[in-house]
Amino acid sequence: MVNIVNPVLKIGIGCPVTPILTWYLLRVNLVFGEYMASVQLRNLIKNYGDTEVVKGINLDIQHGEFIVLLGPSGCGKSTTLRMLAGLEDITDGEICIEHEVINDLHPIERNIAMVFQSYALYPHMTVEENMAFALENLGVDKKTRKRMVAEIAEVLELTPLLDRKPKELSGGQRQRVAMGRAMVRSPDVFLFDEPLSNLDAKLRGQMRSEIKRLHQRIKTTVVYVTHDQVEAMTLADRIAILNGGVIEQIGTPKEIYGRPKNKFVAKFIGTPEMNVLENLGDDVTPFLATSIAQQVPDFNVLSIGIRAQDFHLNACELESDSIGSIKVTLEQVELMGSVKHLTCLFSDQRIVAEVPYRDERTPNEFELYFDINKVHVFDEKDRLITQ
Numbered sequence: 001m002v003n004i005v006n007p008v009l010k011i012g013i014g015c016p017v018t019p020i021l022t023w024y025l026l027r028v029n030l031v032f033g034e035y036m037a038s039v040q041l042r043n044l045i046k047n048y049g050d051t052e053v054v055k056g057i058n059l060d061i062q063h064g065e066f067i068v069l070l071g072p073s074g075c076g077k078s079t080t081l082r083m084l085a086g087l088e089d090i091t092d093g094e095i096c097i098e099h100e101v102i103n104d105l106h107p108i109e110r111n112i113a114m115v116f117q118s119y120a121l122y123p124h125m126t127v128e129e130n131m132a133f134a135l136e137n138l139g140v141d142k143k144t145r146k147r148m149v150a151e152i153a154e155v156l157e158l159t160p161l162l163d164r165k166p167k168e169l170s171g172g173q174r175q176r177v178a179m180g181r182a183m184v185r186s187p188d189v190f191l192f193d194e195p196l197s198n199l200d201a202k203l204r205g206q207m208r209s210e211i212k213r214l215h216q217r218i219k220t221t222v223v224y225v226t227h228d229q230v231e232a233m234t235l236a237d238r239i240a241i242l243n244g245g246v247i248e249q250i251g252t253p254k255e256i257y258g259r260p261k262n263k264f265v266a267k268f269i270g271t272p273e274m275n276v277l278e279n280l281g282d283d284v285t286p287f288l289a290t291s292i293a294q295q296v297p298d299f300n301v302l303s304i305g306i307r308a309q310d311f312h313l314n315a316c317e318l319e320s321d322s323i324g325s326i327k328v329t330l331e332q333v334e335l336m337g338s339v340k341h342l343t344c345l346f347s348d349q350r351i352v353a354e355v356p357y358r359d360e361r362t363p364n365e366f367e368l369y370f371d372i373n374k375v376h377v378f379d380e381k382d383r384l385i386t387q
C-alpha cells in the first residue's frame with residue numbers, strides 16, 4: 001500500500017509551482033512545526049537469516065515527541081531506525097505514520113530525514129552545496145535553494161561557514177551541517193543515530209543543548225538512538241530502553257530513573273550504576289528485613305537496589321522515619337568534584353556510595369544509612385516488586 005503523507009512530495013512532482021510552494025511549505029514547517037507526524041511501530045520484527053535481531057517492538061510516538069531509543073551495543077537500535085527510514089526491509093509487523101501503513105513506501109516518500117553518526121557529508125562540496133543537495137534533487141530552483149539554505153544556516157549558526165568544505169570544519173560544525181542538510185528537507189520525522197558519539201565530551205554537551213533547543217523551536221517528531229544514558233535523560237520526552245531486540249520499558253526519564261521496571265533498566269540508568277544487593281539474609285538491619293518481608297514473604301530470594309546517591313553517612317541526614325542501614329568496609333575513595341564515591345564491601349558484595357565532597361570522616365568500617373522507601377525490591381525474575 002502506498003500512502004504519500006507529505007504535501008510537498010504529493011504536489012511536487014512535475015508541477016511548475018513546486019519550488020515556490022515547496023519553499024513556502026518548508027518555511028511554514030520550520031517556523032510553526034506544521035508537519036510533525038505521529039509514528040506507530042506495531043510488532044516490528046527483523047531477522048537476519050536465523051538470527052532474530054528485533055523481536056516484536058511496539059511503540060507509539062506522538063506528534064512532536066522526542067523519543068530516545070537507549071540500549072547497549074547490538075540490541076537493535078540502528079536496525080529499528082533503519083527500518084523506520086526504509087533503508088532496511090522489515091521481516092514482519094507494521095510501520096505507520098499518522099496511522100497509515102508505510103511498509104512499502106520508498107525512503108524518499110516517507111519524508112523522514114536521518115542524521116548518521118558518520119555525518120556522510122560530500123567532501124568536494126561546500127557547506128552550502130551539501131545542504132542544498134537534497135533540494136536540488138527535489139527540483140527546487142537555485143534561487144529558492146539559496147534562500148532556504150540561508151534560513152536554516154542562520155538557525156544553526158552556520159552562515160559564516162557556508163563557503164567552506166567539510167575538511168575545514170570542526171567535528172561539531174560538521175555535525176550541524178549534517179543536521180542542516182536534514183532540516184532543509186523539512187521532514188515529518190527526524191531520525192538521529194548516535195550523532196554525537198564522534199565528539200569530545202565538552203562538544204557533546206554543547207551539541208546536546210543545541211539539539212534540545214532546536215527541537216523546542218521546530219517541534220518536529222524525533223527518534224534518537226544512543227547508548228549514552230546521559231544523552232537519553234537530558235534530551236528525551238520519553239525513553240524506550242532496548243535489550244536484546246525487545247523494549248524493556250518506555251517512560252519519561254523521571255519514571256525510568258525513579259521506577260525502573262526490572263534490574264536491567266535499574267542498572268542501565270543512573271551513574272554510578274545502581275547497587276544491587278543479592279541474598280541479603282540477616283546482614284541487613286532487622287527493620288529493613290521486616291519492612292520488606294511484610295510485602296514479600298519469600299524474602300531470601302529477593303535482591304534489593306539502592307542508588308549510590310541514596311546512601312548517607314549519618315542517619316540524621318534522612319528525613320524518613322523508616323531508615324535502614326548496612327555495615328560496610330571501605331575499599332576506595334574517588335574524588336569526583338563536588339562529591340566523592342566510596343567503594344565499599346558489604347559482605348563480599350561491592351557497592352558504591354556517593355557522599356558530599358566535604359565529608360572527611362571515612363573510617364575503615366562504618367554504617368551506610370538509607371530511606372527504606374527509596375529501596376527497589378526485585379523478585380527472582382529480576383522484576384521490580386515494590387519501591
Ligand SMILES: Nc1ncnc2c1ncn2[C@@H]1O[C@H](COP(=O)(O)OP(=O)(O)OP(=O)(O)O)[C@@H](O)[C@H]1O
Nearest residue numbers: 048051053071072073074075076077078079080227
Ligand atoms: N546486515 C546484517 N546481517 C547480520 N546481522 C546484522 C546485520 N546488521 C546488524 N546485524 C546484527 O544485528 C544486531 C543489532 O545491530 P544494530 O546495528 O541494530 O545494533 P545497535 O543497537 O545499533 O548497536 P550499536 O550501539 O553498537 O550501534 C547486532 O547483533 C548485529 O550484529
Ligand SMILES: [Mg+2]
Nearest residue numbers: 077078079193
Ligand atoms: Mg547502532
